[in-house]
Amino acid sequence: MALTEAPLLFQFEVASSEDLTFIPMCVRFNLDRFGLRISLAQWQLLPYEDRRLLARFPVDEDTEIEPNFDHALFEMLRTHANVEPEWFSPEEAPAWRDANAVPNGIGNQATLANLRTPGVEDWARLAPFQRYVLAKLARKPEANHDFIPAMREFGLAVPR
Structure with a gap:
């Protein structure tokens, strides 16, 4: 490419x-x-x-x-x-690649942001790079300042 x-x-x-x-x-x-x-x-x-x-x-x-x-x-x-x-050795099967399961970190970040955790259908609709971004932003247990803006940009920022 x-x-x-x-x-x-x-x-x-x-x-x-x-x-x-x-x-x-x-x-x-x-x-x-x-x-x-x-x-x-x-x-x-x-x-x-x-x-x-x-x-x-x-x-x-x-x-x-x-x-x-x-x-x-x-x-x-x-x-x-x-x-x-x-x-380093890249993960062979990172969680973001699986369009059929929302990674746990996403749910944790959504809870911290007072947002609804995306459902599997929402997750599957995202492009692989978008799933990577959300998973990367959600990898730590503390709130990430870019998580809410990313969720908003990807059309997933639904309040709880």
Whole structure:
């Protein structure tokens, strides 16, 4: 797949990620997909144009479609920060991939936000990348400030 024309940002990310100071969800997706971890400090060492390029990579689950994200990231970090990303083994079957079961963390975040937990039908209607985003935002037990805006953007912000 080709790079997108502009960085892939959700509306809820624009305020915090439009200048790419923070790692946008599209980059997080590709980091997780390839089993790479970088710190916010490492991300911020990259020039804006490099961060913008990384945010233009497709968000598809098939690592064979766009195998250059990891290579680009390695070269950029070596060139601008003299570091390499940390490797980890990606989950083989992450919960967000299952369109037939809403991950527990989503219910926890919904409760903290005083929202209804999405039903399986709502969950299944989401694009895989949207499910990834909600699962990523819901991975910790404390409330995530982007969870409500993401739920609103995905049409799931229904009060309890």
